[in-house]
Amino acid sequence: MEPRLVGPGPYRATRLWNEIIELFRSGMPLRKHRCRFKSYERCFKASEAVDWLHELLGCNQNFGPEVTRSQTIKLLKKFLKNHVIEDIKGRWGKEDFQDDGHLYRFPPSSPLKPYPKKPSCTKEVIKFPDWNEPMSGASQEHILVKSVTMNSEMWYKRHSIAIGEVPAGKLIYRRELTQANVEEIWKSMTLSRLQKTLGLDSLDEVLDTKLVNAKHIVQNVYSVNKQGIVILEDKSKELPHWILSAMKCLANWPSCSDLKQPTYSGFERDVFKTIADYFGQMKEPLLTFHLFDVFVSVLGLLQKHSKVIEALQISCLLLPPENRRKLQLLVRMMARISFNKDLPPLSESVTTRTLMVQAFSRCILCSKDEIDLDELLAAKLVSFLMDNYQEILNIPSSLKASVEEQVVHLQRVQIKYPGADTDATFPAPSFCHQISTDEFESQRANGSQEPLVALLEEIAMNKEISVKDKKKKLKQFQKSYPEVYRVRFPTPEAEAVLFPEKNKQKPPILMWALKKPFQPFHRTRSFRM
DSSP: OOOOOOOSSTTHHHHHHHHHHHHHHHHSOOEEEEETTEEEEEEEEHHHHHHHHHHHHHHOTTTOTTOOHHHHHHHHHHHHHTTSSEETTSOOSSOOOOSSSOEEEOOSSOOOOOOOOOOOOOOOOOOOOOTTOOOTTSOSSOEEOOOEEOOHHHHHHHHSSOOOEEOOOEEEOOOOOOHHHHHHHHHHHHHHHHHHHHTOSOSTTTOOGGGOOHHHHHHHHHSBOTTSOBOOSOGGGSOOHHHHHHHHHHHTTTOOSSSOOOOSTTHHHHHHHHHHHHHHTOSSOTTOSTTHHHHHHHGGGTTSHHHHHHHHHHHHHTSOHHHHHHHHHHHHHHHHHHHOTTSOOSOSSSOHHHHHHHHHHHHHSOOTTOOTTHHHHHHHHHHHHHHHHHHHTSOOHHHHHHHHHHHHHHHSOEEEOTTOSSOTTSOOOSOOOOOOHHHHHHIIIIITTHHHHHHHHHHHHOOSSOHHHHHHHHHHHHHHOHHHHHHHOOSHHHHHTTSOOOOOOOOOOOGGGTSOOOOOOOOOGGGOO
């Protein structure tokens, strides 16, 4: 069985768990071993399992080469606890697996995790201001504006005929958008963009949209400083000053601005331990429990760099502002420490980068239900965050521009002309609501013809254009929309009513006009001598 990339979608962590079990059972070499003067068939040593599984995870594109041996041992402990493996005496259920020579084997069948059933999350319908609802304080009457002359080319594009003069239009005001309206627009368009980026039919299986706070999104976008870091309204949720000072010290090492230069060896390790202990005691990770499945799904896009960057940008907007601020400061410090060659090593056994991932991955991402692969998934995500934090923790510019354009559009006055649904200058709203099948059939049969009927009536009743132009426009309309024209003018007599005959007295024919004009005399041969 070959490893494959598990893409984004619901239950990705469970799918990864089941795939690793299947790969482990099908690929792990089994042979005969002796223990205490007794032979055991089809088993393996603990150290052999660590070697083989560590290599498998490192080559698997779902996890990558940054998986450490200690993380592999933790995973095998969970395998033993969940009866994926057992010792040669059939014992399991405890996490006492060690990287040594103890013998283990596979039970007759290793249990795969069933996909959990999540309560269905009903989609929240966001209400937007009605097109035709007037603004508060505005007059209920339509306001006439000056007639606008539009050329034939523009109207050919819209109605396939030229109608020349456009009658007086009407200004239709919309209700003034409240802050709550703007926040709900941000929430709706942010979730819609996230769903599109992940390539999912619905977000219901990875996110309960009711738990998404629209105020958090708006604050994360607009309440930021020059570096793009969130500014909190509630200062009590800030990091303690002593933690901020410690983080600045290591991030700017050796140029410590808040602290004096160290006076003893190992000072930097003590500062790092202080920071790690503070973040390690948090009850909930910075990416929150209810967004765990979202970020795990994003990891399925790691082969598409631009997609995963956009997905993480949008997902981080859903965080509470205090969590986003802490994440920005922490990941920035981690990245600077990892690339700081002037900082002394913070560990004797692992590299500084690996230490950063091991120390802070769990406080950034973990599952409330103790998903068995959450440590590996968190390490993968944190490594990617460190390498791309400047892009990921910025505001997605395309989303911001789209939302602000939509807000301006909803606040703008609409100009309506008779026979047309909207003015050509303004784009139609991009939101719609679901209707019944009967209502759709009725609208399809009647709704599309109403503007054409109104347009034909306007041409027919317009007394300001000449008879010749009116006939020309009616002929063009009849050619383009024969069915609509036949309903209005079923017989030639109905059409003739528009052009009453006028009795014109013909001028008398002059007799001289019938005579041939004077012709000059031409000499012929008979007159020659």
